Amino acid sequence: MFSRACQYGIRAVIYICGESQKGNKVGAKQISEKTGVPEPFIAKILQDLARKKIIGSTKGPTGGFFVDGRHQELTLKQLVDAIDGEELFTGCSLGLENCSEANPCPLHGEIKQIRLSIVRMLTQKSIKEFAEEVEKGETVLSRMIQT
Amino acid sequence: MFSRACQYGIRAVIYICGESQKGNKVGAKQISEKTGVPEPFIAKILQDLARKKIIGSTKGPTGGFFVDGRHQELTLKQLVDAIDGEELFTGCSLGLENCSEANPCPLHGEIKQIRLSIVRMLTQKSIKEFAEEVEKGETVLSRMIQT
């Protein structure tokens, strides 16, 4: 459903958002430790998201990645679009050149509803809300033992 | 959502099923032409499906692939399981080691419903029914001009 880069990106940004709420910027190393994502890989993904202004970053001591007011009400949909592109939402589920209402593939009618559900899942909560659930311990970003 | 191999496999098997209803076996070349799938690639995928007894095949003149009574009421779910595995249905959507009700990831609650919809899409119709829709021209397996 999501590429590994996208799964990693979602976990990382939710974590960053939680820390940002507490006023902390976080580095790639710490993100890697807390989310179980390979450090150099998440660094690349976040570098890309920062370039696209989806998250913020600053260099130097006390620097790191953050999600502040300027990225407020950021949704997972924007993340998925940025990392995986819109193929999942607009492409043909069976790989035809394009998704067409006039010449639908066998799954077209059903997949439309499913896509709506996926978009809803990715837009109904802001990333801040996802981060709060993690803070409360209702959900987790890694299977590692939290210290 | 589905790998390219899986998209190809679904299109090919629906086509094979339609031809089988008319009593025809079809070769990789013809399948490639009608579904727009690269011939050597679909040959490999179908070879694998045949080995797993999900479809039938015979060698030699008048040979080819087919879907007969022994594979009756075959569903797309079985195809997807055979080609892509069960990751989409049982793995964690955010790539955690396993999907766990006790320690859910942020998307777990929502993804459960979406998975059910996907499974429903892949099981509610038999492949024979999908093939009939294609025969009627209601749906298509390729964007090429049909001869």
Added chain:
DNA sequence: ATAATAGAGGATAATTTTATCCTTTATGAT
């Protein structure tokens, strides 16, 4: 029996995705 046909199987190539490493640049602490 023979020849032609078509899948099976194995090897290989190209591409994309995933992952890592190293050097440079910006920035904050001292």
Added chain:
DNA sequence: ATCATAAAGGATAAAATTATCCTCTATTAT
């Protein structure tokens, strides 16, 4: 000003996926 820190950027490597090719084997028509 200097130094340490951490992201940016570019190059590279490893692995998985996608795609192709060639030989072998089974089968059928003649």
